[in-house]
Amino acid sequence: MKIVVCIKQVPATHDAKIDPETKRIIREGIKAILNPFDNYALEEGIQLRDQFGGEVIAISMGPQKAENSLREAISVGVDRAILLSDRAFGGSDTWATSYVLAKAIKKIGNVDLVICGKQAIDGDTAQVGPGIAAHLDWLQATYVMAVDEISSSSIRVKRMHEDGYDVCEIPFPAVITVVKDINIPRVPSLKGVLASKKYKIPVWKPDDIDADKSKIGLDGSPTRVVKTQPPPFRHASTKKIEGTPNDCARSLLKELRMRSII
Amino acid sequence: MKVFTDNEKKEYRNIWVVAEVLSGEIQPVTHELIGAARTLADVRKSEVWVVVMGSGIEKTSELLFSYGADVAIIVDNPSLFGFIDETETKIMKRLIKKYKPEIVICGATTRGRSLIPRIAVMNYSGLTADCTGLSIDSDNGDLLQTRPAFGGNIMATIRSSNHRPQMATVRPRVMKSPEPDPSRTGRMIKEKMIPGDSTKTKNIIDIFHNTETAVNLADAQIIISGGRGMKGPEGFKLLKQFAKRVGGAAVGASRAAVDSGWIPYAHQVGQTGQTVQTKVYIACGISGQIQHLVGMQSCDLIIAIDKNSDTPMMQIADIAVVGDLFEIIPEVIKEIANL
Ligand SMILES: Cc1cc2nc3c(=O)[nH]c(=O)nc-3n(C[C@H](O)[C@H](O)[C@H](O)COP(=O)(O)OP(=O)(O)OC[C@H]3O[C@@H](n4cnc5c(N)ncnc54)[C@H](O)[C@@H]3O)c2cc1C
Ligand SMILES: Cc1cc2nc3c(=O)[nH]c(=O)nc-3n(C[C@H](O)[C@H](O)[C@H](O)COP(=O)(O)OP(=O)(O)OC[C@H]3O[C@@H](n4cnc5c(N)ncnc54)[C@H](O)[C@@H]3O)c2cc1C
Numbered sequence: 001m002k003i004v005v006c007i008k009q010v011p012a013t014h015d016a017k018i019d020p021e022t023k024r025i026i027r028e029g030i031k032a033i034l035n036p037f038d039n040y041a042l043e044e045g046i047q048l049r050d051q052f053g054g055e056v057i058a059i060s061m062g063p064q065k066a067e068n069s070l071r072e073a074i075s076v077g078v079d080r081a082i083l084l085s086d087r088a089f090g091g092s093d094t095w096a097t098s099y100v101l102a103k104a105i106k107k108i109g110n111v112d113l114v115i116c117g118k119q120a121i122d123g124d125t126a127q128v129g130p131g132i133a134a135h136l137d138w139l140q141a142t143y144v145m146a147v148d149e150i151s152s153s154s155i156r157v158k159r160m161h162e163d164g165y166d167v168c169e170i171p172f173p174a175v176i177t178v179v180k181d182i183n184i185p186r187v188p189s190l191k192g193v194l195a196s197k198k199y200k201i202p203v204w205k206p207d208d209i210d211a212d213k214s215k216i217g218l219d220g221s222p223t224r225v226v227k228t229q230p231p232p233f234r235h236a237s238t239k240k241i242e243g244t245p246n247d248c249a250r251s252l253l254k255e256l257r258m259r260s261i262i
Numbered sequence: 263m264k265v266f267t268d269n270e271k272k273e274y275r276n277i278w279v280v281a282e283v284l285s286g287e288i289q290p291v292t293h294e295l296i297g298a299a300r301t302l303a304d305v306r307k308s309e310v311w312v313v314v315m316g317s318g319i320e321k322t323s324e325l326l327f328s329y330g331a332d333v334a335i336i337v338d339n340p341s342l343f344g345f346i347d348e349t350e351t352k353i354m355k356r357l358i359k360k361y362k363p364e365i366v367i368c369g370a371t372t373r374g375r376s377l378i379p380r381i382a383v384m385n386y387s388g389l390t391a392d393c394t395g396l397s398i399d400s401d402n403g404d405l406l407q408t409r410p411a412f413g414g415n416i417m418a419t420i421r422s423s424n425h426r427p428q429m430a431t432v433r434p435r436v437m438k439s440p441e442p443d444p445s446r447t448g449r450m451i452k453e454k455m456i457p458g459d460s461t462k463t464k465n466i467i468d469i470f471h472n473t474e475t476a477v478n479l480a481d482a483q484i485i486i487s488g489g490r491g492m493k494g495p496e497g498f499k500l501l502k503q504f505a506k507r508v509g510g511a512a513v514g515a516s517r518a519a520v521d522s523g524w525i526p527y528a529h530q531v532g533q534t535g536q537t538v539q540t541k542v543y544i545a546c547g548i549s550g551q552i553q554h555l556v557g558m559q560s561c562d563l564i565i566a567i568d569k570n571s572d573t574p575m576m577q578i579a580d581i582a583v584v585g586d587l588f589e590i591i592p593e594v595i596k597e598i599a600n601l
Contacts, residue, residue: 011412017415018415018416093388094379094389094391095382095383095386095387095388095389098379098383099383121412121413122411122412122413123411124391124392124410124411124412124413124533125379125389125391125392126375126379126391127375127379127382127389127391128379129379130347130375130376130377130379130380130383131379131380131382131383133380134351134379134380134381134382134383134384135383139348139462139463139464140347140348140376140380141464142347142372142375142376143372143376156467159345159372160372161284161345161371161372161373162284162371162372163284163285163471164469164470164471165470166344166345166466166467166468166469166470167466167467167468167469167470168344168464168465168466168467169464169465169467170464170465181527214263215263219263220263221263221388222263222382222386222387222388222389222422222424222425223388223389223390223420223421223422224388224420224421224422225418225419225420226406226419226420226421227418227419228411228416228417228418228419229416229417229419230415230416230417231410231414231415231416231417231552231556232417233559233578234555234559234560234564234578235578236564236577236578236579236580237580238576238577238578238579238580238581238582239580239581239582240571240582240584241581241582241583241584242583242584242585243585245585245586245589245590245592245593246593246597248583248584248585248590248593249590249593249594249596249597250597251583252565252581252583252590252594253594253597253598253601255565255581256508256542259563261484261508261541261542261563262508262509262598262601
């Protein structure tokens with residue numbers, strides 16, 4: 001079994017701020033981390049390999065420093081890591097990002113299963129996983145909360161929905177996106193950390209994956225971010241209620257009754 | 263990437279909504295999206311079309327007109343009972359080619375977020391996720407989409423005007439549902455599936471409507487939510503009693519409470535949980551970090567109970583009750599019983 005896990009390096013979102021002058025996201029001095037949801041994707045890939053044999057490969061598209069996230073992947077036990085990095089990839093939206101990742105997956109060859117995180121915490125779209133499946137014209141299962149069974153030709157998963165879940169079976173090759181209920185990611189072993197330091201991460205460019213240059217980067221992206229700004233805030237004239245617990249309870253109920261809520 | 267000329271763009275008309283169907287029922291998010299689509303269509307002097315894919319959906323589709331739809335395209339087939347992304351993508355692809363919509367919008371639900379990116383890729387359309395605002399250029403139909411990103415810390419304005427159709431998802435409860443007008447009517451178009459639609463797809467073995475995970479916060483009028491201040495699962499028992507007393511309110515939670523394992527994820531409100539827009543939201547022991555606020559700040563009335571009066575939640579609340587919630591909530595429950 002050959003499994004590819006797609007991982008993204010993201011800024012730690014609590015810190016994301018907007019420059020009041022330029023209205024652009026300030027990226028300087030912000031810590032870059034592995035997208036939290038991708039830890040679950042890595043763990044699932046590693047568990048399936050351990051159970052079934054084969055190979056897990058982590059890939060990431062991003063700037064050179066995204067190699068740190070790939071090293072993290074090596075440290076928890078993936079077999080190989082590949083960085084897709086080139087100026088020409090910069091500015092890719094989800095269409096172009098999933099195109100590049102799909103091209104890399106094709107290049108790797110004979111891949112049975114691709115695992116993505118549910119969503120990245122910066123772009124927050126959850127569109128890349130299904131996008132990869134569409135570019136490859138493979139089957140997909142999203143919001144996967146459990147893998148029930150796996151064979152050499154198919155996988156049976158539970159998909160989470162708003163009103164419950166379903167169980168479906170998809171033949172390989174396929175793409176799944178996973179939610180955090182699926183497993184508990186391991187922490188890297190000392191041996192893993194050492195191995196990750198030594199690992200030489202290959203960097204692939206557009207030509208290495210036979211990418212059509214008109215389909216990557218800003219030029220290949222059908223969406224454009226035209227403006228960023230701080231979120232609107234709710235303005236309220238807060239009515240404060242204080243006093244003994246019973247006073248508070250009575251005052252609150254008075255407010256609720258005044259508004260015919262109870 | 264091919265850029266559409268103005269003349270090519272003119273071939274694309276009307277605003278489409280992809281209906282959210284669960285077990286043969288059209289979900290309220292569809293009505294909310296029809297409301298948003300209506301506003302756009304009125305600016306463009308065009309029509310609102312709704313695509314409904316499912317099994318046994320013809321009857322419920324008739325109601326769509328009362329919410330503002332002009333046309334409903336119905337694809338009614340037993341094989342569409344479960345959610346098969348691949349099949350629905352193929353159907354949508356055919357319909358888009360045939361009828362050429364200017365814009366396609368879809369609920370940002372687990373199903374919508376799985377289906378629509380697939381369609382967008384196949385079609386080379388731009389897709390903007392989780393929009394909170396949509397506005398349209400009356401002359402050329404270019405759509406301006408506003409959405410939160412970076413965990414709600416920023417709002418981005420996005421356009422994808424080089425292509426048609428332009429595509430967007432909108433979370434449930436972000437747009438207001440229009441009041442239905444039973445006298446409105448519309449046209450129904452029935453489209454058949456073709457054999458190719460269902461080749462190379464997944465096999466759905468079972469569907470579970472898990473009442474434990476099915477917490478329909480969206481349907482509630484009142485939500486009582488608990489955070490880290492609830493201290494443990496016992497705290498949530500107290501909230502459930504409280505909820506029962508105020509006429510069957512739903513129980514929500516912050517991520518801190520969910521991550522601590524005090525209550526299942528399905529109750530989580532916020533950026534990575536559900537967005538809610540209830541009449542009343544009562545936050546108990548939730549400090550109100552941005553990721554929580556983005557999921558509930560458009561509720562009509564926000565009440566916060568916290569021992570710290572300086573939290574962001576206490577600042578944005580309409581009513582802020584200052585004190586120990588373990589003392590106050592039992593008093594409230596007692597006082598309601600005395601009413
Ligand atoms: C403010 C802002 C708003 C944006 N809004 C949109 C928008 O509405 N529509 C749009 O098309 N683009 C948008 N983009 C661009 C988008 O963020 C990038 O294309 C990004 O590379 C991928 O999208 P995401 O972060 O949403 O990933 P998601 O689709 O949320 O990621 C899901 C999973 O895909 C995998 N993955 C994602 N990116 C990579 C990667 N680079 N390498 C390896 N694996 C990856 C990971 O497994 C991840 O868990 C926006 C960007 C910004 C800055
Ligand atoms: C990418 C990302 C996504 C996220 N998504 C979400 C999301 O969807 N939803 C979400 O909620 N969070 C989300 N978070 C987490 C968020 O940043 C906060 O960590 C979380 O909301 C805090 O939860 P809380 O308010 O319950 O806890 P705290 O911030 O610890 O607040 C607890 C409050 O309880 C009060 N309190 C304690 N004891 C008592 C008492 N006895 N009586 C009265 N008051 C008391 C305290 O004064 C305090 O104000 C996300 C974070 C990230 C990075």
